[in-house]
Amino acid sequence: MMDKKSKIYIAGHRGMVGSAVWRALEADGFTNLIGKTSAELDLRDQVAVTQFISTEKPVVIIDAAARVGGILANNDYPYQFLMENLQIQNNLIDAAHKHGVQKFIFLGSSCIYPKFAPQPLKEEYLLTDSLEPTNEWYAIAKITGVKACEAIRKQYNKDFVSLMPTNLYGSYDNFDLKTSHVLPAMLRKFHEAKENGNTAVTLWGSGTPMREFLCVDDMAEAVVFAVNNVLPEHLYNVGTGKDVTIKELAETIQNVVGHTGEIIWDSEKPDGTPRKLMDVSKLKHAGWAYKIELLEGIKQTYTWFLENQTELKQVKLSK
Numbered sequence: 552m553m554d555k556k557s558k559i560y561i562a563g564h565r566g567m568v569g570s571a572v573w574r575a576l577e578a579d580g581f582t583n584l585i586g587k588t589s590a591e592l593d594l595r596d597q598v599a600v601t602q603f604i605s606t607e608k609p610v611v612i613i614d615a616a617a618r619v620g621g622i623l624a625n626n627d628y629p630y631q632f633l634m635e636n637l638q639i640q641n642n643l644i645d646a647a648h649k650h651g652v653q654k655f656i657f658l659g660s661s662c663i664y665p666k667f668a669p670q671p672l673k674e675e676y677l678l679t680d681s682l683e684p685t686n687e688w689y690a691i692a693k694i695t696g697v698k699a700c701e702a703i704r705k706q707y708n709k710d711f712v713s714l715m716p717t718n719l720y721g722s723y724d725n726f727d728l729k730t731s732h733v734l735p736a737m738l739r740k741f742h743e744a745k746e747n748g749n750t751a752v753t754l755w756g757s758g759t760p761m762r763e764f765l766c767v768d769d770m771a772e773a774v775v776f777a778v779n780n781v782l783p784e785h786l787y788n789v790g791t792g793k794d795v796t797i798k799e800l801a802e803t804i805q806n807v808v809g810h811t812g813e814i815i816w817d818s819e820k821p822d823g824t825p826r827k828l829m830d831v832s833k834l835k836h837a838g839w840a841y842k843i844e845l846l847e848g849i850k851q852t853y854t855w856f857l858e859n860q861t862e863l864k865q866v867k868l869s870k
């Protein structure tokens with residue numbers, strides 16, 4: 552088990568994942584957590600990152616900082632999704648390696664796997680075929696992070712490990728309708744339509760793709776598990792091992808919100824990967840499994856959304 556007084560730096564500590572990890576580590580008794588906002592420390596700046604890591608000398612770094620977005624944001628800003636994520640992760644990984652960080656936990660994404668790989672996706676399918684075009688830029692950055700951590704393990708025998716989350720959702724998610732992922736977008740769209748007299752809701756694509764969803768509080772527990780245990784391999788899928796169609800997700804969220812209007816599917820918008828269900832057995836055998844079922848997680852997230860309407864309006868909804 553990791554000493555609870557160890558200094559742990561959570562990069563991206565204000566994000567949906569980073570803030571959940573901070574809460575989960577505090578709940579697990581860790582007393583020496585540090586974080587910097589992007590205004591305080593731009594992780595794209597290699598000199599600033601090296602200066603920070605060499606001064607603070609954290610024992611553990613959890614990289615939950617990235618340029619993150621849904622299918623449209625990825626498709627519209629390929630250069631930023633490639634370059635900013637390469638800069639952020641490479642600066643952190645290299646500074647961690649050079650300044651004696653004991654454990655590095657890198658967060659990738661299930662989109663690193665080939666578009667048409669067999670389902671469910673096993674870790675060994677990485678780099679066996681071509682990627683989904685709408686997010687290949689982000690995927691290539693994430694694959695680079697996975698390989699950088701694997702190289703450090705292989706060459707220097709350090710505890711650098713990569714966790715591949717499936718689609719995540721929960722409190723402090725991004726609810727901006729242009730850049731967000733599907734689940735928060737649907738919660739906001741159905742809520743606002745209900746408030747407007749159950750007007751029709753327009754969703755993207757055909758509704759036929761399938762997606763796996765993990766509540767961010769479960770994801771945070773997986774990170775705490777990785778902090779407290781030396782995992783034998785370099786790469787682990789983190790998910791529920793279950794998926795739903797986007798249409799089923801829409802109907803579930805529509806019922807939770809209580810919207811009774813029409814759903815319109817905009818076929819001009821991309822579907823993306825038809826399916827990306829992950830095989831989560833490797834982490835399960837290592838000792839961790841999810842707890843929060845999708846319906847319960849959606850209800851919890853909608854409650855959080857309703858309680859944070861005003862704050863969200865100032866910060867994220869307004870984008």
Ligand SMILES: NC(=O)C1=CN([C@@H]2O[C@H](COP(=O)(O)OP(=O)(O)OC[C@H]3O[C@@H](n4cnc5c(N)ncnc54)[C@H](OP(=O)(O)O)[C@@H]3O)[C@@H](O)[C@H]2O)C=CC1
Nearest residue numbers: 563565566567568588589593594616617619660716718719
């Ligand atoms: N959301 C999802 O469905 C999934 C997310 N992931 C991965 O999980 C991690 C966290 O994602 P999530 O929490 O959703 O993302 P968020 O957008 O909620 O948070 C990202 C964080 O990164 C920080 N950040 C971004 N750019 C910079 C920069 N240049 N310098 C410093 N900090 C920066 C932001 O800091 P600040 O707030 O201070 O600006 C923000 O807090 C990412 O690695 C992502 O790839 C993986 C799979 C699915």
Ligand SMILES: C[C@H]1O[C@H](OP(=O)(O)OP(=O)(O)OC[C@H]2O[C@@H](n3cnc4c(=O)[nH]c(N)nc43)[C@H](O)[C@@H]2O)[C@@H](O)[C@@H](O)C1=O
Nearest residue numbers: 620621622660662686731732733736754755756821822823
């Ligand atoms: C986590 C994961 O997230 C991204 O990949 P994605 O899963 O395809 O992203 P998404 O959540 O935005 O869409 C899932 C599906 O949902 C459909 N959809 C319907 N209506 C809305 C809608 O209103 N908004 C959005 N965003 N999607 C919608 C949408 O058309 C698509 O078929 C990448 O970052 C990728 O790199 C990655 O890692």
